[in-house]
Amino acid sequence: MRMQTLGRTGLKVTQLGYGSMGLRGPRTWGVRVVSDGDADRFLNQVLDVGINFIDTAPDYGFAEERIGRALSKRRDEFYLATKCGCDPIQHDDQLEIRHTWTPEVITRNLEQSLKNLQTDYIDLMQFHGGDAKTLVQDGLIDLLKEFQQQGKIRYFGVSSSLPNLPGLIELNVFDTFQIPYSCLNRAHHDLITRAAATGAGIIIRGGIAHGGPDAEIQRDKLNAIWNEAGLDELLDEQMNRAELILRYTISHPHCDTTIVGTCNPDHLAENLQAVEKGPLPQPLYDEITARVKRAGQ
Numbered sequence: 001m002r003m004q005t006l007g008r009t010g011l012k013v014t015q016l017g018y019g020s021m022g023l024r025g026p027r028t029w030g031v032r033v034v035s036d037g038d039a040d041r042f043l044n045q046v047l048d049v050g051i052n053f054i055d056t057a058p059d060y061g062f063a064e065e066r067i068g069r070a071l072s073k074r075r076d077e078f079y080l081a082t083k084c085g086c087d088p089i090q091h092d093d094q095l096e097i098r099h100t101w102t103p104e105v106i107t108r109n110l111e112q113s114l115k116n117l118q119t120d121y122i123d124l125m126q127f128h129g130g131d132a133k134t135l136v137q138d139g140l141i142d143l144l145k146e147f148q149q150q151g152k153i154r155y156f157g158v159s160s161s162l163p164n165l166p167g168l169i170e171l172n173v174f175d176t177f178q179i180p181y182s183c184l185n186r187a188h189h190d191l192i193t194r195a196a197a198t199g200a201g202i203i204i205r206g207g208i209a210h211g212g213p214d215a216e217i218q219r220d221k222l223n224a225i226w227n228e229a230g231l232d233e234l235l236d237e238q239m240n241r242a243e244l245i246l247r248y249t250i251s252h253p254h255c256d257t258t259i260v261g262t263c264n265p266d267h268l269a270e271n272l273q274a275v276e277k278g279p280l281p282q283p284l285y286d287e288i289t290a291r292v293k294r295a296g297q
C-alpha cells in the first residue's frame, strides 16, 4: 500500500482512501442505492485490503451510521474524517443538502457523528464548505479548537473549492484541505500546491473523475473533455481509463490521499492496483496535461 504523511497531522495515510458518499442509502439522491448488508460487507473489505482513511459526512444519508455499525469494532485500524456545518433536510423522497454556519449546528453535527460512528473521537473534522470570513467571525474555528482540547476531535480541516478556497488557505489554520481534482477537472491544480505550502495535508476528492467515461452514472461534461482531449488514444492493453485518471491524480506531488468513492468490489480492486503502480511516467503525464489544456481544462 502506498502511504503518505497527511501534512502537519503527521498521520500516515494510504494514498488510496475511501469516500463513503455512495453509502447514503434510499431517499437521498442519485440512482444507486446500496443495501445495509452490502454496505457492511463492502466497508469491511475496504479495511481488509488495507485502506486506512475513510471520509464521510452528516450529509451522506445513512453513511455515518453504516460505518459505525460495520467498523466500530475495528476503530483502531483506520482514520475517520467527517464534516460539520451540515444541516440537511429530509423530504419524502430526497435529502436536501443545506449548510448552516452556527455554533449550534457545528456542535450538533459533532455530537451526532460521534453517536452515528460509535466512537469517542473523530480523527479529522472538516468544515463542509464555508468561507474564511464566516468561519472566523462566528468563532467556528475556535469552537473546533475547543473540541480538540476536549479530545473529541484530533485535527481539523476544510473541504472547499473556488471561489472560497484561496481565502481559507490564507487563514493558515487548517491541518488539511479537501479539494476536487482530476485530469478532467484541473481547476485547482495550483491551489492544491498553495494549500500544501501551509503545511496542511491534502485530500483529493473526485480523484477518479466520478468514474470518467466508464461511470455507471454518466457525466456528459467530463465525457466531453475526455473525448475532446482524445485520451483513449493514450491507452493500451496495460492501462484502462480508470487507471489513467487515478494515476494522473496521484501524480500531483501534493496528493496525500484520494478518497475514491466506489461500492463495487471489482472497482475497489482495480483502483488499488492502479494506485500501487504509482504516478504516471512523466512523458505520459505531460501529454495528458497538454491535451486536456487544449480541451479547455
Ligand SMILES: NC(=O)c1ccc[n+]([C@@H]2O[C@H](COP(=O)([O-])OP(=O)(O)OC[C@H]3O[C@@H](n4cnc5c(N)ncnc54)[C@H](OP(=O)(O)O)[C@@H]3O)[C@@H](O)[C@H]2O)c1
Binding pocket: 018, 019, 020, 021, 022, 055, 056, 128, 159, 160, 178, 205, 206, 207, 208, 209, 210, 211, 212, 214, 215, 216, 217, 242, 259, 260, 261, 262, 263, 264, 267, 268, 270, 271
Ligand atoms: N463537498 C465535499 O466535501 C464533497 C463533495 C463530493 C464528494 N466528497 C467526498 O469525496 C468522495 C468521492 O467523491 P465523488 O464520489 O464525488 O467522486 P469520485 O470518487 O471521483 O467518483 C466516485 C464514482 O466513481 C465510480 N468509480 C470508482 N472507481 C471506478 C472504476 N474503477 N471504474 C469506474 N467507475 C468507478 C464510482 O462508482 P462505482 O460504485 O460503480 O464504482 C462512483 O460513482 C465522496 O465519497 C465523499 O466522501 C466530498
